[in-house]
Amino acid sequence: MRKHPISKTVAGLTVPFARHPEVRRLKRNGHNPSIHGTKLWGSGHLLIDFIASNSSLAPTSVIDAGCGWGLAGIWCAKTFGAAVASVDADRCVMPYLELTAQLNDVSVNPIVAHFEDIDENILGATDWLIGSDICFWDDLAEPVTEMISRAIDSGTKRILIADPQRAPFLRVAEAILSGYGGELLEWRVKGTRSSGVILVIENA
Numbered sequence: 001m002r003k004h005p006i007s008k009t010v011a012g013l014t015v016p017f018a019r020h021p022e023v024r025r026l027k028r029n030g031h032n033p034s035i036h037g038t039k040l041w042g043s044g045h046l047l048i049d050f051i052a053s054n055s056s057l058a059p060t061s062v063i064d065a066g067c068g069w070g071l072a073g074i075w076c077a078k079t080f081g082a083a084v085a086s087v088d089a090d091r092c093v094m095p096y097l098e099l100t101a102q103l104n105d106v107s108v109n110p111i112v113a114h115f116e117d118i119d120e121n122i123l124g125a126t127d128w129l130i131g132s133d134i135c136f137w138d139d140l141a142e143p144v145t146e147m148i149s150r151a152i153d154s155g156t157k158r159i160l161i162a163d164p165q166r167a168p169f170l171r172v173a174e175a176i177l178s179g180y181g182g183e184l185l186e187w188r189v190k191g192t193r194s195s196g197v198i199l200v201i202e203n204a
């Protein structure tokens with residue numbers, strides 16, 4: 001084994017470290033994510049672990065909103081064969097998303113867009129809306145709440161958002177649960193330090 005590994009395995013998927021030669025090459029070429037899309041965050045693993053233990057029906061289409069390096073969407077593409085739209089406001093995350101997809105032999109559809117741009121038509125035609133650690137600033141609470149509300153209203157069948165319990169996200173969850181119902185579940189990945197909550201809305 002290499003003294004300094006260039007990647008790790010998360011939920012059966014390969015995730016490159018910052019020292020991975022391809023990650024270094026992307027950085028050298030000026031791809032510098034600026035809204036925290038700089039690595040796989042723990043909530044991505046949390047979300048995958050939850051989906052792996054709680055899914056009786058496989059989705060055919062998934063939106064991974066605020067995807068960053070996109071591991072949860074990549075896992076859905078690999079595990080379910082789902083068509084995955086990996087959406088992020090920061091175009092600089094897309095080369096890292098594509099590298100991670102390539103390392104795992106799947107393809108996803110990278111889309112540069114804000115939460116506000118994910119409209120009813122797209123949401124209504126998609127089975128699942130997923131996201132992990134996407135509400136870390138107060139200013140994000142409104143667009144995230146509105147995106148989830150649009151998904152519920154337009155008939156997205158399942159909405160799953162994982163979070164390490166940041167205050168703005170807890171406010172989003174409270175607003176959604178009181179307006180529409182659903183559940184906020186505590187979740188922990190056994191044998192790891194990954195823990196947090198999952199907002200679960202079954203809308204089928």
Ligand SMILES: C[S@@+](CC[C@H](N)C(=O)[O-])C[C@H]1O[C@@H](n2cnc3c(N)ncnc32)[C@H](O)[C@@H]1O
Nearest residue numbers: 035037040041044066067068089090114115132
């Ligand atoms: C903390 S990272 C989490 C990334 C990934 N979901 C994960 O779990 O590893 C938050 C991501 O949300 C994206 N983001 C922030 N504001 C956004 C917005 N208004 N619309 C879409 N994406 C946004 C950032 O660019 C970043 O990639």
